[in-house]
Amino acid sequence: MGRKIDMKKIQDVTKCQVTFSKRRSSLIKKANEIAVCCDVDVAFVAFSPSGRISKFCSQRRIEDVLRRYIDLPTERRLTHVTNVQKKLEKLRQLDHIKGDASKLQYLEKQ
Amino acid sequence: MGRKIDMKKIQDVTKCQVTFSKRRSSLIKKANEIAVCCDVDVAFVAFSPSGRISKFCSQRRIEDVLRRYIDLPTERRLTHVTNVQKKLEKLRQLDHIKGDASKLQYLEKQ
DNA sequence: CGATCTATATATAACAG
């Protein structure tokens, strides 16, 4: 979408805020879509460095969904790490070695 | 993206699972992008009806991010409902008035 | 199920006002 950007922190403060605002809207929109269409309870929370908080929840009380997760037995939580997150973690390790995020991400998709 | 679908629960079980799987991947990918590019801590949790759990967190321990939110004073949390969520809620009310069956599902969850 | 392909629908970076 739009011109491609590197997978690294946006240094320009204004540009970073604009990007955050736009992407947050899209993210929440999609969270709502998956919640409705796939009938799942979804909760999303984001803390910005400046202390701002963004959240979305498909139910009335986000606390219930979040606590439902936190209250799970530890071993149950650990077994539910998604494959996608595993891939992301693998990517981070590669990034650390080669130091070029955008190139590695391209490789990861192959 | 792809052929448009209605904003209502996908009745076909197989189709619903496929859609959930695809959209979850995209959602987590975007959550990671906004976390990195905008330097924010993000947490995402989803409970499917069948009991499956999906999560993503930009930090090592998702519990920390979720609890960080839950532990906020109630009034602080309430003041941080995003404008997008407000719009979604307003949309639901309008939908209710118009009586579109597929949109009534929103209200049921409230 | 999971992967891949293709035609569309969306998302969005850069820009303009």
Added chain:
DNA sequence: TCTGTTATATATAGATC
């Protein structure tokens, strides 16, 4: 900052294997 436009990059429904 906020809104709107536009050119591109992504996401994804449906189909097929």
